[in-house]
Amino acid sequence: MSERYQAFEILILRRMDGVYPLRAKGSGDTTYGGAMTAGVVDSLDADHWLEQALREPATMCELGGRLFGALFKQEILEGFRSELAAARALGLGLRLVLTVEPPELALLPWELLYDEGAEGFLARSAATPIVRHLSTRRSVRPPIQGNALRVLIALAEPKRLPPLGANYQEVHSIAQALSRGQIEVDVAPTLLLDRIGRGVRGVGAALRALFVGRGRVRVKLVEHATRSKLKNTLREAERAGQSYHIVHFIGHGASNESGGYLILEAKDGTPDPVPAEQVAELLDGTGVNMVFLNACASAREGEAGPDFYPFRGVAQACINLGIRAALAMQVDIVDRVAGEYAYEFYSSLADG
Structure with missing residues (x-):
């Protein structure tokens, strides 16, 4: 499959008269229209379904199928099929770009879209990746230039919160993925080894080789x-003209009626909840292109309400700042899955 894609953009508008209007656009500015009924959407209790899916994976197919049926109706479905066939005829993939305006719908796991009997899980196929798009009031930062890549991994393990022991496997996964290349890396592997433990001594050697051609x-x-550690590290790199392209956070996060936040450490090691907007402020002016937020609920926005502000989620706040991309979890994830996801993500980077 070629790495080049055409786009099929779907916009879900805010609720009007019991329905959510849909607008879609394919290649050549071809447009399609439709609507989702509020009743169908209201029946999708994502948290309940996802909890069931952890115990019974087949449930995930059912949830994905319901989401697909709610979104792809009549003209939108016909347009999707037509655009996908046209893209394949050209040897291209079709990237599904979702813009979800209603906050109550942004919480749904659209990444699970499941086309039963045809494409299966769309996001699992290189031919039909899914990307969420968020409008931003600030200009998007320019892409990474040149071959050098700088990654900052931030670990926060405050007292009185569950330990992150299992999450150090994620650091190991990152190291394994990056080791696919053959270029020397600037890092102190002994620091990682001392912190992670004897079980992953291969990390040191793995971190010495990276990214063919990068x-x-x-x-x-x-x-x-x-806060001060992160701010100082990012500012020093920016002043030296060596801004980090990726900031990867491993730790705890949550959301409530007031919005989302990450939990860093205070000076005494106790939890320091940092609201979404303040997380974005820490990154402002540092040149960061992308954030990877591996924290439970780090992509969840606050409870939807009449005065809901759409960028309260940590990922949303980062995008609003002008950062090009944010990867975040909408639900609690299993540690093994977090490690596997990190490995696949950085493997893709290593492969170019």
């Missing part, structure tokens, strides 16, 4: 991440 890569680990 040039030198710097991977920096910030442990016991506090």
Whole structure:
């Protein structure tokens, strides 16, 4: 499958007269219209379905099928099939770009869209990746230039919260993925080894080789991440003209009626909840292109309400700041899955 794609954009508008209007656009500015009925959407209790799916994977197919049926109706479905066939005829993939305006619908796991009997899970196929799009009031930062890539891994493990022992496997997964290349990396592997433990001594050697064709890569680990540690590390790199392209956070996060937040560490090691807007402020002016937020609920926005502000989710706040991309979890994830996801993501980067 070619890495080049055409786009099929779907916009879900806010609720009007019991329905959610849909607008879609394919290649050549071809447009399609439709609507989702509020009753169908209201029946989708995503949290309940996802909890069931962890115990019975087949449930995930059923949830994905319901989401697909709610979104792809009549003209939209016909347009999707037509655009996908046209893209395949050209040797291209079809990227599904979703813009979800209603906050209550943004919480639904659209990444699970399941086309029964045809495409299966869309997001699992290289031919039909799914991307969420968020409008931003600020200009998007320019893409990474040149071959060098700099990654900052921030670990926060506050007292009185569950330990992150299992999450250190994720750091190992990152190291394994990046080791696919053959370029020396600037990093202190002993620091990782001491922190992660004897079970992953291969990390040191793995971190010495990276990214075929990319040039030198710097991977920096910030442990016991506090606001000041993160801010100073990012500012120093920016002043030196060596801004980090990716900030990867591993730790705890949550959301409530007031919005989303990450939990860093205070100076005394106790939890320091940082609201979404303040997380974005820490990254502002640092040149960061992308954030990877591996924290439970780190992509969840606050409870939807009449005065809901659409960028309260941490990922949303980062996009609103002008950061090009944000990867975040909408639900609690299994540690093994977090490690596997990190491995696949960084493997893709290593493959170019």
